[in-house]
Amino acid sequence: MPAPILEVKSLTKRFGDAIAVDDISFDIRPGEILGLLGPNGAGKTTTIQMLLGLVTPTTGSIRMFGLDLAAHREQILQQVNFSSTYISMPYSLTIEENLWVVAKLYGMTDIARRIDEVLKKVEMEDSRTKVTRRLSSGQMTRLALAKAILTEPKILFLDEPTASLDPDIAHKIRALLKEVRKSSGLSVLYTSHNMKEMEEMSDRIIFLQKGKIVAQGTAQEITQRFGQRNLEEVFLKLARES
Amino acid sequence: MKLHRINALVHRHLFLYRRSLPRLMEIFYWPFLDLVVWGFITVYLMKFQGQLPGVVTFFLGALILWDVLFRAQQGITISFLEEIWARNLMNLFASPLKPSEFLAATMVLSIFKVAAVSVVMATCALVFYDYNVFMIGLSLVPFVLNLVITGWIIGVLTTSIIMRFGQEAEVLAWGMVFLFQPVSCVFYPIEVLPKWLQAIAWGNPAAHIFEGMRMVLNTSVFPSEHLAWAVGLNLLYFALMVGWFHHTFNVCKEQGLLVRVGE
Numbered sequence: 001m002p003a004p005i006l007e008v009k010s011l012t013k014r015f016g017d018a019i020a021v022d023d024i025s026f027d028i029r030p031g032e033i034l035g036l037l038g039p040n041g042a043g044k045t046t047t048i049q050m051l052l053g054l055v056t057p058t059t060g061s062i063r064m065f066g067l068d069l070a071a072h073r074e075q076i077l078q079q080v081n082f083s084s085t086y087i088s089m090p091y092s093l094t095i096e097e098n099l100w101v102v103a104k105l106y107g108m109t110d111i112a113r114r115i116d117e118v119l120k121k122v123e124m125e126d127s128r129t130k131v132t133r134r135l136s137s138g139q140m141t142r143l144a145l146a147k148a149i150l151t152e153p154k155i156l157f158l159d160e161p162t163a164s165l166d167p168d169i170a171h172k173i174r175a176l177l178k179e180v181r182k183s184s185g186l187s188v189l190y191t192s193h194n195m196k197e198m199e200e201m202s203d204r205i206i207f208l209q210k211g212k213i214v215a216q217g218t219a220q221e222i223t224q225r226f227g228q229r230n231l232e233e234v235f236l237k238l239a240r241e242s
Numbered sequence: 243m244k245l246h247r248i249n250a251l252v253h254r255h256l257f258l259y260r261r262s263l264p265r266l267m268e269i270f271y272w273p274f275l276d277l278v279v280w281g282f283i284t285v286y287l288m289k290f291q292g293q294l295p296g297v298v299t300f301f302l303g304a305l306i307l308w309d310v311l312f313r314a315q316q317g318i319t320i321s322f323l324e325e326i327w328a329r330n331l332m333n334l335f336a337s338p339l340k341p342s343e344f345l346a347a348t349m350v351l352s353i354f355k356v357a358a359v360s361v362v363m364a365t366c367a368l369v370f371y372d373y374n375v376f377m378i379g380l381s382l383v384p385f386v387l388n389l390v391i392t393g394w395i396i397g398v399l400t401t402s403i404i405m406r407f408g409q410e411a412e413v414l415a416w417g418m419v420f421l422f423q424p425v426s427c428v429f430y431p432i433e434v435l436p437k438w439l440q441a442i443a444w445g446n447p448a449a450h451i452f453e454g455m456r457m458v459l460n461t462s463v464f465p466s467e468h469l470a471w472a473v474g475l476n477l478l479y480f481a482l483m484v485g486w487f488h489h490t491f492n493v494c495k496e497q498g499l500l501v502r503v504g505e
Contacts, residue, residue, distance in 0.1 A: 015498055049501050052336040056495045077338045090254065090328040097257045104250030105337045131261075147333070 003066075005030045005187050006051070006155055011060035013046050013211075020046040022211035023060070028155070031181060033188040035202030035219075037195075037231070039239045043211040044191045045086075048157045051189070052082055064155060078106060083148035084159035085141060091133035095124060095143055098132060099150055106151040118146045121176055137164040145173060149180055156188045162197060170194075174201060195232040205231070209238055243346060247339050251347035255321055256354075273309045273359050274366065280305045281371050300459060301429065302373045304452060306363045308428045310386055311448060312419050313359045314393025315400065317352020318345070319415040322401045326409055332501055341491045345484065348401075349394055356390055381458050384469055385451045391476045392448045396422060398483040402490040406499065427452050447475040 004027035013021040021043040028034045036044045049055040051062060053073050062069040064076045089098045096115060103111040119125040122142040127135070135143060141164050148156055158177075162170035174197065180186050192198050198205060199219040207215040207222065215222050215238075219231055226234045259265050284301045325331050334344065367373040376382070400418045404411045425439060426448035432440055443449040454468035494500040 013498075020498075046498070049498070052332075054332060054336055054495065054501050055498045056492070074338045074340065077336065080336075082336055084332070087332050088329045089333065090258065090324075090330050092262055092328075093254070093257050097254075101250050101254040101257070102333070102337070104253065105247050105334070105339055107244065107246050107338075 002030050004028060005065060006189075007061075007063040008047075008051075009061045009063075011047070011050065011062065012058045013043075013050060013055065014058045019211050021050070021057075024206075024208070024211070024213050025060075026206055026213070026216065028187045028189060030154075030187055031185040032203050033177075033181065033190055033201055035198045035205040036189060036191045036208060037198055037205055037235065038208035039235070041210075042208040044208055045084075045159055046211075047208070048082065048084075048159055048189065048191070051157060052080070053077060079154045080157070081148045081151050081153040082157040082159070083141075083144040083161050085144075085161065085163040086159065087144065088140065089132055089143060089147060092131065094129050094131055095119070095135075095146075096128040098143070099147060102147050102150055108151060114150060114152075118150045121149070121180075122146045123172070138166060138169050141165055142169070142173070145176070149176075152184065154185075154187065156186055158188060158190045160192055161190070162192065162194065170197070177201070195230065195235055199231055207234070207238065214238060243340065243343055244338075247337075247343045248347045248350065251334070251339070251344065252350050255324065255347075255351050258324065269313070269355055269359060270362055273313070273363050276305055276309065277302075277363055277366050278370075281367070284371065300456065302367050302371060303375055303378060303455060303459070304428050306360065306367065306375050307386065307389055307452070307455065308423075308426075309359055309363060310356050311389045311393040311396075311426075313355045314352045314390040315397040315419045316393075316415065317355040318348040318394060318397030319400045319404070319418075321348040321351050322404065323412055323415055326404075326412075335500060341488055342484070345398065345487060348397070352394060352397065353390065356393075360386075378455065378458060381464050382455075385454055385472070388447060388451050388469070388472045388476055391480060392446075392451070392472075393419075395447075395476065395479045395483050398487050402483075402487045405494055406490050408499070408502070422446060422448060425449060431456060444471075445475065447472040447479070450475070 006028040008027065009025050011021055011024050012019070024047070036047065038044050046055060050057050053069055065079060067076055069076055099115045100111060103114060108114060116125065119128055122145055124139065124142055124146065127139065132143065141161065145161060162173055165173060177188065181188065190201055202219065204217060205219055205222055206213055215225060223230055223234055226237060228234045228237060280301055325334060364375045367375060396419050400414050403414055425443040425446050427435070427443055432443050432449055432453055435443055450468040450472040454465035454472070457463060457465040457468065
């Protein structure tokens, strides 16, 4: 089994008296898609923000590519990217300008070719000169995803990447992610409230509740463990118990 | 510090200004209005030329230099606010961009703004009031450079406060600099201040710069002592403010404020 590309040990985040993330440990292997599941407020987004170096953990360690995030932030973030439904890109810039800025931030070369490639992948090659504020919410999500894969990351954090998409585009996005994963060995940490999507996309799933890991394993292992028929039933059971 | 990341951020703002007329107008609108109002006051005061020698040079020069400081401060603070308004801070700080690179980019943008405003104001002063700011001479150059640095110091201070206290503190982007104006002695000599306020003013690099400018105008002697004080104080405050910005950045990351700063 290959060594983990991401290792989280005893990660805890407190905001005053409130515990957002409570002593969680997990890892991701190269090429693996790990689903992070849990009700609102379970600590999924805070976990991703800590993995991106945007929030400092109270205790615990985060290692990626064998390096400690606190000590090697720049080297690690160079090989990581993210997409979130809740974050936008500057509205007054065109799609092309936004992607150019991101590419420069990551020190990429041959930027024009790479922008062409990713716009083709997210089916936005005809919109490249469109100002971002004129995009529909679905196009905005696709732009966020284009930004995330533009830099050819080794690890991708996706916070509800298909939340605002219609089923057709959401299906295309999932197909794209599978293709990128297959071609580049990309590792992904994925959050979603769409249980079918989770089952389809994830190799393993971590179920968070009140900041703690309450279950982990494949979708099948988790549903069997809780005696339910599918992930949605597990989700409802756990959410209602809490 | 990586130049390509500074370049990326500078271009992100240049792209923005390229297609935003309101933003471009904002850069020039206030300086232009200031110049018109103060220009006419100066024209009026010229009637008392005998009692107040060099009044035109004095007021219009001071006004243009004050705007240099103001725009230098705004170049930093407004650039940060633009990232908040665009909800783009997470995109930036989840990338390899360092806080020091972010500051460096805003300083470059600040120089662009100062240069643009200075050219417009100097041209307007020449056209409307037949006033040439460059008649102060080459001694103006080190003072202008120091004013830009003073503007950066106030800009970094304001940005740190906005980052810490959120968007509700954004009004400081326009107001903070005026807190320093009375003790910068822009339009009057430092001796008109009460003694206790003079002591505070001497700790302000801008006061040394404006005092120095007046000395150049009145005596044609290069005020090297004022310049040395301005440089020394600027270096001290600049180091303190950059350190303070980094400290605030870390506090914001610990308290989860960086990801919520626009809310």
